[in-house]
Amino acid sequence: MTPLAALFAILGALLIGAISPGPSFVFVVRTAVARSRADGLAAALGMGVGAALFGALALLGLRTLMNEAAGLYLILKIAGGLYLVYLAYRIWRGASEPVEVARDGASGRTSLGRSFGLALATQLSNPKIVAVFGAVFAALLPADPPLWLDLTLPVLIFIQETAWYALVAFAFSSARPRAVYLGAKSWIDRFAGAVIGALGIRLILEAG
Numbered sequence: 648m649t650p651l652a653a654l655f656a657i658l659g660a661l662l663i664g665a666i667s668p669g670p671s672f673v674f675v676v677r678t679a680v681a682r683s684r685a686d687g688l689a690a691a692l693g694m695g696v697g698a699a700l701f702g703a704l705a706l707l708g709l710r711t712l713m714n715e716a717a718g719l720y721l722i723l724k725i726a727g728g729l730y731l732v733y734l735a736y737r738i739w740r741g742a743s744e745p746v747e748v749a750r751d752g753a754s755g756r757t758s759l760g761r762s763f764g765l766a767l768a769t770q771l772s773n774p775k776i777v778a779v780f781g782a783v784f785a786a787l788l789p790a791d792p793p794l795w796l797d798l799t800l801p802v803l804i805f806i807q808e809t810a811w812y813a814l815v816a817f818a819f820s821s822a823r824p825r826a827v828y829l830g831a832k833s834w835i836d837r838f839a840g841a842v843i844g845a846l847g848i849r850l851i852l853e854a855g
Contacts, residue, residue: 653787660783662807666811668832674766674769682762686758689759690765694770705781782846783846
């Protein structure tokens with residue numbers, strides 16, 4: 648796989664993972680519904696910053712493993728593949744579960760800085776994000792990635808994650824788009840689970 652193809656594959660895999668609801672998704676939804684659209688957008692920015700930090704750390708960690716501990720890197724690929732298969736199973740099994748978007752009694756007062764900070768903390772404290780980034784990068788990153796890929800990937804991850812969660816904030820702060828998404832949620836989750844599961848199986852087979 649060429650570095651450019653790897654770039655798009657990594658971004659695509661991470662986007663599919665973000666689309667399936669998790670703690671970050673639920674936080675942005677509840678912020679947009681309970682507070683304001685502006686707070687939802689501030690939360691989206693916090694998610695983007697957190698994802699970019701994880702991307703940079705994953706790149707640094709994988710480079711170190713590839714250069715200094717090839718055996719440990721192989722173990723990471725197998726463990727990452729198994730985790731992705733497990734995550735795919737969880738996503739598929741929970742496809743029919745609803746996303747709770749009701750107002751939780753929080754104040755409607757806008758505090759953009761607070762929404763940003765809480766979103767960043769939510770993203771950084773989510774162990775699923777760490778595992779997914781590590782597994783996706785281990786599966787799709789070239790063995791000797793060029794410098795431009797190392798520099799570009801965290802920036803594009805920030806843009807993609809921020810844009811996705813901004814779209815979520817816009818959609819869930821309006822009744823009609825929210826209803827459309829919730830109606831299609833089970834199919835979206837099953838698609839995401841299938842893709843993530845296939846990626847995990849590929850990672851295990853390549854490691855073997």
